[in-house]
Amino acid sequence: xxxxxxxxxxxxxxxxxxxxxxxxxxxxxxxxxxxxxxxxxxxxxxxxxxxxxxxxxxxxxxxxxxxxxxxxxxxxxxxxxxxxxxxxxxxxxxxxxxxxxxxxxxxxxxxxxxxxxxxxxxxxxxxxxxxxxxxxxxxxxxxxxxxxxxxxxxxxxxxxxxxxxxxxxxxxxxxxxxxxxxxxxxxxx
Numbered sequence: 450x451x452x453x454x455x456x457x458x459x460x461x462x463x464x465x466x467x468x469x470x471x472x473x474x475x476x477x478x479x480x481x482x483x484x485x486x487x488x489x490x491x492x493x494x495x496x497x498x499x500x501x502x503x504x505x506x507x508x509x510x511x512x513x514x515x516x517x518x519x520x521x522x523x524x525x526x527x528x529x530x531x532x533x534x535x536x537x538x539x540x541x542x543x544x545x546x547x548x549x550x551x552x553x554x555x556x557x558x559x560x561x562x563x564x565x566x567x568x569x570x571x572x573x574x575x576x577x578x579x580x581x582x583x584x585x586x587x588x589x590x591x592x593x594x595x596x597x598x599x600x601x602x603x604x605x606x607x608x609x610x611x612x613x614x615x616x617x618x619x620x621x622x623x624x625x626x627x628x629x630x631x632x633x634x635x636x637x638x
Contacts, residue, residue, distance in 0.1 A: 473523070524574065543579070558604045
């Protein structure tokens with residue numbers, strides 16, 4: 450089912466972007482619609498739905514890449530839209546932040562994109578979305594950092610170090626929260 454979600458989302462993003470001048474608006478609208486449809490399809494907001502968030506984000510990023518945007522450019526908005534979409538259906542925003550960020554970093558790795566830049570953009574998107582929907586932004590940041598590091602782990606140890614360094618060096622992210630999240634993630638291992 451997850452592979453089908455990726456393909457469906459990729460196709461939906463490509464179709465939505467064709468003939469539009471505002472690529473980001475088309476992508477973000479498609480992501481929210483896909484999230485809502487997935488949750489309606491699984492009939493629950495539990496773990497089955499949350500796990501599919503990563504697939505929707507991955508498919509959206511792949512689709513955006515097919516129409517000429519980079520993974521880093523689109524990842525913040527895609528993750529933001531996914532987290533907001535989960536909130537709209539009453540889902541767990543913190544878990545969605547982790548899954549969405551994981552999907553973005555995994556898609557970057559699979560498509561040869563900039564995983565470090567994507568991780569920073571995705572974490573930022575998760576934090577902004579959490580704030581907009583009234584969720585705990587620090588918890589969303591920790592969850593998103595965990596998702597980024599987990600995805601980087603599947604690529605290799607060099608990728609984990611690259612992502613960790615990029616997250617710590619980004620002026621766009623709250624350093625104290627990011628340091629705590631990285632430490633917490635390492636302690637879980």
